[in-house]
Amino acid sequence: MNDAPIGIFDSGVGGLSVLRHIQEELPHENLLYVADSAHAPYGGKSPREIQARSTALTEFLVGRGAKAIVVACNTATAAAIGLLRERYQLPVIGMEPAVKPAVTATRSGVVGVLATTGTLKSAQFAALLESYGKNVRVVTQGCPGLVECVERGELDTSETRELLSHYIEPLLAEGADTLVLGCTHYPFLKPLIEELVDGGVALIDTGAAVARQVRRRIEEAGLATRSLTSGQIRLWTSGDLAQGRRVMEALWKTAMVEPLPT
Incomplete structure (x- = not known):
């Protein structure tokens, strides 16, 4: 199993931001990535729908020999990671919004969170706020449309700029x-966000922390290559x-990029 790949999936191309960190942290590991772009975004879908897609994608990756699964999607983690961990006897690593490091980083005592509606409504996010948000003010903002902009590769268009400014x-x-x-998906918009906030604002995502957790989990399981x-x-997409x-x-x-078998 040591030379088996690590499987990673997201609702679309956004998880490539996590894949990059995993590749940097574990350069000798074989990696499989699935962009479920045909079903993006997950943010407006029901937990049942997200669980169904997450299970199907995990089955695909396990069928190709994956020794661990990374759910590189905050919304899918919130909705489905418990189910995946019950069903599969292998390390399953998920995402969560970086509220804890943001609380440490803030000087003003106010943290803003940009996320999908599904993530913000999840019990997982509520637990994060309960654990780490007591001594600061956390202001949340759902961002409909941003995932779709990234899925289309529109990282600095007038529409993307207008949406980001609005949020x-x-x-x-x-x-x-x-x-x-x-x-x-949002780390791919960092250059535009940095331009819009005009300095003095820290931008925090969890890709590097997740990559370190993947390393720990596979080493603890004796699965490191x-x-x-x-x-x-190898990359697959379920979309066009x-x-x-x-x-x-x-x-x-x-x-x-290969087409995801149906």
Whole structure:
């Protein structure tokens, strides 16, 4: 199992931001990534729908020999990770909005959270606020439409800029000096967000922390590769293949994307 791959999935291409951190943390591991772009975004779907998609994608990755699963999606983690951990006897690592490090980072005592509606409504997010948000003010902002912009590869268009301004301005008006990027798609919008906040605001996501957790979990399970050569990466999309290749070439610098079997 040591040379078996690590399987990673997201509602679309956003999880490539997590894949990048995992590749940097574990350069010798083989990685499998599935972008479920045909069903993006997950934020407006019911927990049952998200659980069904998460199970189907995990089955696909396990069927290709995955030794661990990374749910590189905050919404899917909130809705489905408990089910996946019950069903599969292998490490399953998920995401959560970076409220804890944001609370540590804030100087103004106000933290803004950009996330999908599904994440903000989840019991998992409520538990995060209960655990870490007692001594600061956490202001949340659902962001309909941002995932779709990233899925189309529109990282700096007038529509994306207008949406981001609409979502960020109320948080800044409340005094937030720290913004949590609570969706794996949002790190691809960092350059635009940094331009819009005009400095002095910290942007925090969890990709690097998740990559470190993946390392810990596979090492604890005795599953880490012993190879010293660079790992191989395979990418699939459930969405339109031509668009998937175009967007992933822009985000990942490769167009070697395969269609997800139906």
